[in-house]
Amino acid sequence: MPVLTRRFEKIRNILNSRMTDLTVVLEDIEKPHNISAIIRSCDAVGVLEAHSIGKEGKSLQTFNSTAQGSQKWVKIKSHKTINSAIKELKIKGFKIYGTVLGDKSCDYRDCDFTGPTAFVLGAEKWGLNKETIALMDQSIFIPMRGMVQSLNVSVATAILLFEALRQREKLGLVPTDGEGIEEKVYKDTIFEWTYPDVAKWCKKKGIDYPSINNKGEIIDNLPRTEKLRC
Numbered sequence: 001m002p003v004l005t006r007r008f009e010k011i012r013n014i015l016n017s018r019m020t021d022l023t024v025v026l027e028d029i030e031k032p033h034n035i036s037a038i039i040r041s042c043d044a045v046g047v048l049e050a051h052s053i054g055k056e057g058k059s060l061q062t063f064n065s066t067a068q069g070s071q072k073w074v075k076i077k078s079h080k081t082i083n084s085a086i087k088e089l090k091i092k093g094f095k096i097y098g099t100v101l102g103d104k105s106c107d108y109r110d111c112d113f114t115g116p117t118a119f120v121l122g123a124e125k126w127g128l129n130k131e132t133i134a135l136m137d138q139s140i141f142i143p144m145r146g147m148v149q150s151l152n153v154s155v156a157t158a159i160l161l162f163e164a165l166r167q168r169e170k171l172g173l174v175p176t177d178g179e180g181i182e183e184k185v186y187k188d189t190i191f192e193w194t195y196p197d198v199a200k201w202c203k204k205k206g207i208d209y210p211s212i213n214n215k216g217e218i219i220d221n222l223p224r225t226e227k228l229r230c
């Protein structure tokens with residue numbers, strides 16, 4: 001069955017408005033429902049790719065009921081160490097904001113998140129490691145007025161991401177036509193989102209994804225078994 005035009009339009013519109021310069025880095029966040037809620041917020045705001053510090057390359061555990069399928073729409077890049085993740089993001093020009101509940105941190109409402117921004121979120125029990133805090137460009141916090149000292153990590157992530165989106169919307173900086181997404185990443189992502197099963201098959205075979213036309217139809221030849229998955 002060819003992909004429905006309306007669905008393909010929706011997929012294209014969502015991808016066109018994804019931001020490559022807004023992301024989160026998850027350090028040692030363990031609870032699947034928190035990871036799922038964070039990914040769901042990333043999808044809602046329009047983050048193209050999030051980062052996690054993987055335990056020996058293990059993929060993140062998510063809860064589908066919390067994520068509501070959003071894990072299909074947000075790429076998660078796993079890094080061996082926080083140092084390598086931060087180094088990579090700094091080379092790409094990201095300003096790294098560590099979330100730290102302390103005197104030296106800045107109120108997030110006083111920060112400018114309109115440039116390339118990465119929020120680093122810490123473990124449910126301990127927060128960010130000391131060594132990680134030392135790598136940050138800026139420590140930030142969300143002021144608290146209650147008896148409990150901190151927010152749930154997924155709530156803190158949502159507040160920060162939506163603040164970044166608010167600032168960018170105000171200045172008309174949110175992409176509408178895939179601005180900032182490299183051509184190959186755009187082509188691969190739209191294929192993976194439109195034909196996830198064929199994409200898996202191509203990856204297994206180690207071959208490039210077939211080309212698709214403007215209507216989302218596959219224009220290259222595929223084996224009959226794979227055509228049936230479309």
Ligand code: SAM
Binds near residue numbers: 124
């Ligand atoms: N005792 C830990 C601490 O001092 O960081 C609490 C960890 S908190 C439950 C887990 C994560 O949520 C934090 O590492 C941070 O990323 C985020 N977080 C929670 N409350 C926050 C706040 N008010 N401002 C910024 N980030 C917050």
